[in-house]
Amino acid sequence: MSEPTADVDVVIVGGGPAGIAAARRLRDHRILLLEETDRLGGRLRSEPRGRYWINLGGHLFPGEGSHIQEIIGDLGLRTIEIPGIKFALSFAGRLRRNRRVETYPLTLRWTPRERLGLVRVGLTMLRAVRGWHEAMKPRSGETEAQRRARVAGYLADRTFRDLIGTPPERVDAIFRAAARRAASEIDEQSAGVGVSLFGAVWSGKKSSMALNLDGGSGRLGEAAAADLGAVVSFGSRVVRVAPDGDGVLVDYVKDEEKTTIRARQVVMAVPAPVAHRVVEGLPDDVHRVLGEVTYGPFLTMGVLTGETGPMPYDDIYAVTTPDESFDMLFNHANPLRRGARRPGGSLMVYSGGAPAAELMRKTDQEVAETYLADLYRLFPTLRGAVEETVVQRWELGNVYRRPGLDFTPMLRYCGRTDTSIHFCGDWFAELGNMEVAAGSAVEAAERVDRHLRAAARA
Ligand SMILES: Cc1cc2nc3c(=O)[nH]c(=O)nc-3n(C[C@H](O)[C@H](O)[C@H](O)COP(=O)(O)OP(=O)(O)OC[C@H]3O[C@@H](n4cnc5c(N)ncnc54)[C@H](O)[C@@H]3O)c2cc1C
Structure with a gap:
């Protein structure tokens, strides 16, 4: 093991959207970004395939005025509008499209008992979503971090199951499939998480789910890596972060060799369980919060197709599929379907x-066979058109708030001015997304910047 060297002002651990945002904000200092894999982007991942791309991770980008849009613009990238239907529903053998999403269930054939159950849960949801929209509005004098914490507290004292009760099975199946966008089950996630999923979808034109990154979400990490250049060290797995006098020691393993670097400040831009494992010397309550943040798995499969004519889903971007082995289907070619239909x-x-946890235990080939069997049944014209499948396992797929998590120790810690280890990431929200990751990273980076400037003046 090499001797510690007092090398840099800031070490940033993790190169997902949070690490990228922090590195860009701190690039005027001597920084080093340590990323375990061979790419930046974290859970935003796509691979180019000719004019299309295979998508494997996050893909819905926030709009104008967001931190992510600022990064995209600075890097010379652009988001594109998704023209297609964002919330089709395939259920009981029929594909519902084109109507307002909240009315889909009303078009299904239900028994009187199911219909009554649906109306009950529908009214509960309408009230709760209205409350969520109210909670989302910024209040005067409030910082973004304070607003985020307040929204995370919305209906956080009970599970989504507590809120909706147990509707008849077929009604419940729709809610279960929708709730899994939070990588968890209805009885695990807080009611606020479940409601936010529906709130985002029922926002109509204001929906936050209307943009893709041109060329695929993987372009963000690629462009950021090119822009940041030599300050990024790939293949560098951080195994220990420990305060040391007025600095911090960071141990990382690269090419099987352990190196220790000394930084004045460290930004931890990794999922909470990783931070919990590697950071030492934290107050007990902060360490405990890191260990209590909950994640659920996502299993994704990208499918490249080679059809020569139109497909029944060409005008659709997303379909919820409660009857299938997968919860949702996305058509990543939809944003490109303008003008003549290309093959x-x-x-x-x-x-x-x-x-997802269950299916993840199978081999890639078994996963592909399971998913493809359902895809072919849904869209028989796909048979013979599939050219390639890529399976991706995300064990820490998304973070979701469980009822009862007290996040205040972490917020109090972030408000301190005497710390050298800072945290950011999507886990600062009740439900993970790239904008929270970037926003919390900019806030952490600003604290670091203030600290370094104050130290330089002293
Ligand atoms: C399938 C899927 C779909 C999603 N869809 C959307 C969407 O449409 N819109 C949206 O906004 N969000 C979406 N998300 C969530 C979004 O991807 C995350 O919220 C976002 O990537 C979080 O960014 P982050 O930087 O906090 O963490 P991450 O993206 O997880 O980045 C963390 C980085 O840290 C690195 N790392 C971990 N441990 C170490 C270590 N010990 N040493 C060094 N490096 C380490 C990792 O390799 C990774 O690069 C989706 C996620 C998935 C999986």
Whole structure:
């Protein structure tokens, strides 16, 4: 093991959207970004395939005025509008499309008992979503971090199951599939998490789910890596972060060799369980919070297709599929479907929560066979058109708030001015997304910047 060297102002651990945002904000200092894998982007991942891309991770980008849009613009990238239907529903053998999403269930054939159950849960949800929209509005004098904490507290004292009760099985199946967008089950996630999933979808034109990154979400990490250059060290797995006098020691393993570097400040831009494992010397309550943040798995499969004519899903971007082995299907070629229909296409299917954990234990080939069997049944014209499948396992797929998590020790810690280890990431929200990751990273980076400037003046 090499001797510690007092080398840099800031070490940033993790090169997902949070690490990228922090590195860009701190690039005027001497920084080093340590990333375990051979790429930046974290859970935003896609691979180019000709004019299409295979998508494997996050893909819905926030709009104008967001931190992510600022990064995208600075890097010379651009988001593109998704023209297609964002919330089709395939259920009981029929594909529902084109109507307002909240009315889909009303078009299904239900028994009187199911219909009554649906109306009951529908009214509960309408009230709760209205409350969520109210909670989302910024209040005067409030910082973004304070607003985020307040929204995370919305209906955080009970599970989503507590809120919706147990509706008849077929009604429940729709809610279960929708809830798995939070990589968890209805009885695991807080009611606020479940409601936020529906709130984002029921926002109509204001929906936050309307943009893709041109060329695929993987372009963000590629462009950021090119832009940051030599300050990124790939293949560098951080194994220990420990305060040391007025600095911090960071141990990392690269090419099987352990190196220790000394930094004045460290930004931890990794999932909470990783931070919990590697960071030492934290106050007990902060360490405990890191260990209590909950994640659920996502299993995704990208599908490259080579059809020569139109497909029944060409005008759709997303379909919820409660009857299938996957929870949702995305048509990643939809944003490119303007003008004449070009041959080929790209789809992604995913499972979240308990079914994802179960299916993840199978081999890639078994996963592909399971997913493809359902895809072919849904869209028989796909048979013979699939050219390639890529299976991706995300064990820490998404973070979701469980009822009862007291996040205040972490927020109090972030408010301190005497710390050298800072945290950011999507786990600062009740439900992970790239904008929270970037926003919390900019806040952490600003604390670091203030600290370094104050130290330089002293
Ligand atoms: C299938 C899927 C779909 C999603 N869809 C969307 C979406 O449409 N819109 C949206 O906003 N969000 C979506 N998300 C969530 C979004 O991807 C995350 O919220 C976001 O990537 C979080 O960014 P982050 O930087 O906090 O963490 P991550 O993206 O997880 O990045 C963390 C980085 O740290 C690195 N790392 C971990 N441990 C170490 C270590 N010990 N040493 C060094 N490096 C380490 C990792 O390799 C990784 O690069 C989706 C996620 C998945 C999996």
